Amino acid sequence: MTTTVRRSVLRGSGSALPERCVTNAEMTTMVDTTDEWIVERTGIRARHIAGEGETTGSLATLAARRALDAAGIDASSIDCIILATATPDQTFPATATIVQNNLGCRGGIAFDVAAVCSGFLYALTTADALLRGGNARRALVIGAETFSRILDWDDRTTCVLFGDGAGAVVLEAVDVDPADPAAPGIIASRLHADGAYNELLYVDGGPSTTQTVGKLRMKGREVFRHAVVNLASVLEEVLAEAGLTSAQIDWVVPHQANLRILDATARKLSLPPEKVVVTVDHHANTSAASVPLAYDEAVRDGRIKPGDLVMFEAMGGGFTWGAALARV
Numbered sequence: 001m002t003t004t005v006r007r008s009v010l011r012g013s014g015s016a017l018p019e020r021c022v023t024n025a026e027m028t029t030m031v032d033t034t035d036e037w038i039v040e041r042t043g044i045r046a047r048h049i050a051g052e053g054e055t056t057g058s059l060a061t062l063a064a065r066r067a068l069d070a071a072g073i074d075a076s077s078i079d080c081i082i083l084a085t086a087t088p089d090q091t092f093p094a095t096a097t098i099v100q101n102n103l104g105c106r107g108g109i110a111f112d113v114a115a116v117c118s119g120f121l122y123a124l125t126t127a128d129a130l131l132r133g134g135n136a137r138r139a140l141v142i143g144a145e146t147f148s149r150i151l152d153w154d155d156r157t158t159c160v161l162f163g164d165g166a167g168a169v170v171l172e173a174v175d176v177d178p179a180d181p182a183a184p185g186i187i188a189s190r191l192h193a194d195g196a197y198n199e200l201l202y203v204d205g206g207p208s209t210t211q212t213v214g215k216l217r218m219k220g221r222e223v224f225r226h227a228v229v230n231l232a233s234v235l236e237e238v239l240a241e242a243g244l245t246s247a248q249i250d251w252v253v254p255h256q257a258n259l260r261i262l263d264a265t266a267r268k269l270s271l272p273p274e275k276v277v278v279t280v281d282h283h284a285n286t287s288a289a290s291v292p293l294a295y296d297e298a299v300r301d302g303r304i305k306p307g308d309l310v311m312f313e314a315m316g317g318g319f320t321w322g323a324a325l326a327r328v
């Protein structure tokens with residue numbers, strides 16, 4: 001008799017971007033910067049910026065609807081929505097409940113996760129635990145942000161780096177044979193945080209301190225150093241947990257902060273750059289949205305195919321960082 005294990009299988013993905021695209025050329029009309037500086041330091045060429053009426057909740061809802069369509073799953077059967085964001089529509093209730101109401105699927109679990117750029121990894125791993133534990137059967141995991149609304153547009157060291165958007169995946173609990181190497185689902189994941197680094201990447205406001213929303217502040221150079229070390233280490237951890245090697249990975253879908261971080265992390269793991277999904281050039285850093293946005297793009301353009309082994313990874317404010325390996 002085969003003993004099965006429950007896994008969370010990725011059934012479909014979707015994404016949404018604000019209508020307005022702002023190129024580096026347009027950015028030079030707003031702040032003292034150049035296209036050359038931005039491209040050379042970050043790889044970013046353009047980003048989408050939310051306009052009036054476009055919010056984290058509205059972008060998340062659109063991404064969720066597209067993910068449900070791709071999965072062929074009706075919203076009414078979703079019993080868990082976890083939304084990762086650092087830019088919620090309201091301080092409370094959770095933007096996940098706004099999405100839940102928009103989708104018309106009432107009564108299930110719905111909450112937000114605050115882990116900034118690692119938020120999607122935190123949400124994915126939490127949803128995976130809820131599905132495997134039998135608390136839910138079908139989950140929407142969403143990363144959605146409107147970082148343009150917490151940027152200091154007078155600070156050229158940060159405002160050129162970020163963009164807005166949303167991405168979502170539908171997860172379904174499925175019993176699989178763990179001995180089958182082709183069995184789909186999330187195979188392993190690891191999350192970490194180290195609160196000692198708050199002052200390197202934070203927002204200088206909040207309900208309980210200043211009663212304001214605050215603006216993003218970052219010491220980019222120091223964040224960069226930590227990102228490469230932490231990401232390489234958590235990727236090794238997840239591979240060890242899965243009993244697999246980096247050579248077996250078909251695609252890496254990383255958080256899109258900076259092309260140089262993506263290149264350095266790939267080099268540390270001896271991963272060829274053509275296995276890394278890159279969207280930072282046209283999305284910039286969309287924080288919690290960047291991983292599901294990149295995943296959805298690579299699924300829709302046919303790069304990521306059913307059966308591929310995909311590594312998701314991210315690092316962000318907190319610091320927080322994490323990775324997850326899934327056969328899709």
Ligand SMILES: CC(C)(COP(=O)(O)OP(=O)(O)OC[C@H]1O[C@@H](n2cnc3c(N)ncnc32)[C@H](O)[C@@H]1OP(=O)(O)O)[C@@H](O)C(=O)NCCC(=O)NCCS
Nearest residue numbers: 033034037041117156157160220221223224257258315316
């Ligand atoms: C932010 C980042 C691109 C800056 O690159 P850097 O090489 O470290 O650059 P520095 O911050 O040291 O600045 C170098 C110079 O460029 C200038 N500069 C900064 N922003 C600029 C801009 N938008 N346009 C032109 N010049 C700029 C600085 O003023 C500085 O000038 P100075 O040497 O005369 O003082 C880079 O550190 C980075 O990407 N870090 C990681 C950030 C990240 O990934 N964060 C998110 C994690 S979730």
